[in-house]
Amino acid sequence: MNEKLLHTPEGVRDIYNSECKKKSAVEKRMHHVLELYGYQDIETPTFEFFDIFNSDTGTVSSLEMFKFFDRNNNTLVLRPDMTPSIARSVAKYYSNCDFPLRLSYQGNTFLNNRSYQGKLAEKTELGAELVNDDSPEADAEVIIMMIDCFLAAGIREFRIDIGQVEFYKGIMDALEVSEDVKKQIHEYIENKNSLGMEILLSNLEIKPCYRNILSEYNELYGDVSMLEKAKRLTMNPRCRKAIERLEEVYEVLKLYGYEKYVSFDLGMVNHYDYYTGIIFRGYTYGTGDAIGKGGRYDNLLSQFGKDATACGFTILVDDVLSALSRQNIPISLREYEYSLFLYEKEERAEAISLAVGLRNGGVKTETICRVKDKTLEEYMKFGKNQGAQGMIYLNGGMVTVYDFTEGLKKTKTLQEFREEY
Numbered sequence: 001m002n003e004k005l006l007h008t009p010e011g012v013r014d015i016y017n018s019e020c021k022k023k024s025a026v027e028k029r030m031h032h033v034l035e036l037y038g039y040q041d042i043e044t045p046t047f048e049f050f051d052i053f054n055s056d057t058g059t060v061s062s063l064e065m066f067k068f069f070d071r072n073n074n075t076l077v078l079r080p081d082m083t084p085s086i087a088r089s090v091a092k093y094y095s096n097c098d099f100p101l102r103l104s105y106q107g108n109t110f111l112n113n114r115s116y117q118g119k120l121a122e123k124t125e126l127g128a129e130l131v132n133d134d135s136p137e138a139d140a141e142v143i144i145m146m147i148d149c150f151l152a153a154g155i156r157e158f159r160i161d162i163g164q165v166e167f168y169k170g171i172m173d174a175l176e177v178s179e180d181v182k183k184q185i186h187e188y189i190e191n192k193n194s195l196g197m198e199i200l201l202s203n204l205e206i207k208p209c210y211r212n213i214l215s216e217y218n219e220l221y222g223d224v225s226m227l228e229k230a231k232r233l234t235m236n237p238r239c240r241k242a243i244e245r246l247e248e249v250y251e252v253l254k255l256y257g258y259e260k261y262v263s264f265d266l267g268m269v270n271h272y273d274y275y276t277g278i279i280f281r282g283y284t285y286g287t288g289d290a291i292g293k294g295g296r297y298d299n300l301l302s303q304f305g306k307d308a309t310a311c312g313f314t315i316l317v318d319d320v321l322s323a324l325s326r327q328n329i330p331i332s333l334r335e336y337e338y339s340l341f342l343y344e345k346e347e348r349a350e351a352i353s354l355a356v357g358l359r360n361g362g363v364k365t366e367t368i369c370r371v372k373d374k375t376l377e378e379y380m381k382f383g384k385n386q387g388a389q390g391m392i393y394l395n396g397g398m399v400t401v402y403d404f405t406e407g408l409k410k411t412k413t414l415q416e417f418r419e420e421y
Contacts, residue, residue, distance in 0.1 A: 011113065011121030018387055022331045023124070023321055030126055030149040030315065031106060037145055039104035039128050044085035046108070050075040057084050057274060057303060066112050066121075078110035082314060083274070084300065086129050091304035094131070098308075100138075101131040120318065127294070127314035131301070134309035136245060139278045139296060140252035142313045146282055146292050147261050153320050154329045158284035158291075160261050161221075163268030164246055165275045165295070167230070170238030175210060185214065190269050192218050209234060220266035224250050224259070230266055242277075249278060274300045278311070286326030291319040333387070338364030340383040342376075343394040345369050350414070351394050358421060365392075380404075 008014060015023060050067065053059045059081045066078040079085055082105055094101055106126045113121060128145060130138050143160060150158050168189070172182055181204065188197040197218075201211055213233045220230050227243050234240065246264060253259050270279050270293075279295035294313025301308045324331060341358070343351035351367060358365045366388070368379065376393065383391050384404050391402040399417040401410045412420070 011119075013120065017385075018333070019321075021333050021336045021387065022324075023317065025331055025333055025335065026153050026320060026324070027106060027124075027126060027317055028335075029152040030317075030320075031104070033145060033148045033152050034104040034126075034128050036148075037102065037128075037141070039102040042086060042089060042103045042105055043107065044079070044082070044089055044105070047076050047078050048085060048088070050077050052084050052088055053077055053080055057300065059084055059274065060111065064111050064113065066110050079107075080109055080111050082107065082109060082125055082127065083129065083297065083312060086312075087297075087301045087310070088304045090129075090131055090308070090310075091301055091306035095306055098132055100133040102128065103131070104128045123319075124317040125314045126317055127312060129310055129312035131310040132308050133311075134296075134298065136248035137252055138311055139245075139249045140256075142294055142311050143249070143253065143262070143280055144256055144258055146280075146294065146313045146315065147258050149315055150282060150284070150292070150320075154324055154331065155284050155320070155327070156329075157327075158261065158282060159263055160280050160282050161263050161265045161268060162246065162249070162278065162280045163265050163270075164242040164277065165270065165279055166242035166245070166277055167239050167266050168269055170236045170242060171210060171213065171234075173238070174236055175206060177204060177206065186269060189217055189267050192267065194218050209236075217267050221263065223263060226264055226266075245278065270295065280313070282315070284323045284327075286323045287319050289319070291316050291323055336364075336387070337389045338366060338387075340379070340386075340388045340391040341365050341367045341394070342370050342379050342391060343367070344396075347394050347397075354392075354394065354399075354414075354417070357418070361421065363421070 047068075050062075050065070053065065055062070065080050068076055070076055086103060086105060090101065090103070104127070106124070108122050108124050110122050113119060126149075128142065130142060143162070147160060172185070175182065175185075181200070184200060185197070187193070188200065197214060201215055204211075216233065220226060224247070227246055230243055231240060250259065250262070253262060268279055268281070274297045275295040276298045277296035280293070281290035282292035283290055292313060292315040294311070296309070296311040298309040301310060339358075341351065341355050348369065355365050355367050370379065380391055380402060388404065390404050393400045393402070397414055399412050399414060401412070401417075403409070
């Protein structure tokens with residue numbers, strides 16, 4: 001066989017055995033949080049028409065998408081982002097609904113990165129979207145759910161940075177400068193480049209109020225008291241309204257007792273252009289980037305024919321697992337515990353009867369008929385490597401139970417085994 005066939009392409013990898021179990025366990029725990037808030041699952045296709053994610057939508061650039069063609073020569077892409085897909089689905093299936101819609105999802109996204117730098121091209125995302133609700137309570141709810149998901153996964157030390165797109169847009173729209181200069185300002189804000197901003201501002205003719213706020217933009221980070229400072233720096237109505245919205249959201253977070261998890265960052269600018277209001281990112285130790293992100297996108301659904309407000313978030317499951325590993329936080333796999341049931345061929349009927357009884361009683365049981373050229377020790381080694389908690393061996397009418405966790409061994413008659421299990 002060609003050795004190349006055993007390897008995956010760059011940017012993707014296999015996940016198996018205990019790592020796969022850990023990933024599934026963490027996904028289930030976070031998904032359960034979304035269920036508790038009344039969110040219902042939705043599944044969208046892995047690939048869609050290119051126009052779902054084009055530049056008008058405000059998602060990733062065309063260069064970052066995996067593109068291919070169908071038999072009718074339509075351009076298709078592997079979805080780089082879950083939100084536009086769900087926006088399309090909502091516009092199609094809930095076109096006349098104006099009640100709050102709570103939708104949750106879990107699936108893989110694909111980014112054709114120019115340089116992977118250790119990052120995967122295929123990532124698993126889990127998240128939620130709240131449609132038809134433009135209230136501060138809705139903004140707070142998606143932040144609160146992200147916090148609860150992190151806690152359910154086992155992460156205890158993290159923070160949620162909250163920004164406001166409207167604050168940034170209020171300044172940009174008021175500036176009487178060229179688009180090239182605005183792009184340069186955007187870059188300096190995104191990269192926290194205070195020196196570059198200072199040099200740029202020294203060569204610009206703009207109003208003193210905007211010069212002051214841009215020169216201090218990278219300082220607009222901290223707890224809720226920072227919002228008062230931001231208010232003092234600007235009289236722009238759009239900017240002040242954005243700050244007031246953050247204050248309202250903070251009041252809701254306080255009611256949940258979650259204010260300790262959040263900070264505010266008015267210098268946060270997002271990679272996706274479809275965000276229209278609050279934006280936020282979740283950070284923890286052991287990762288170089290945010291492990292969760294979200295925000296409000298009130299104009300996205302209108303591009304698919306439905307005039308509706310919406311907000312949501314997504315969590316990068318693979319990055320959550322990486323954080324748990326680097327923080328030495330164990331992931332319980334109790335729900336995946338199972339036993340290996342080894343039997344001799346001549347006792348097949350009795351073994352199947354016992355295995356059916358164990359499974360009916362809720363015991364996960366893998367049956368294997370022993371082959372003569374393998375020793376008992378080899379089967380036990382195999383079971384341990386696969387993550388089995390023990391092995392049951394049926395031989396000569398006797399049942400021997402091996403407990404891999406405690407290192408114990410017990411032998412019982414068939415009748416004794418049946419009575420106990």
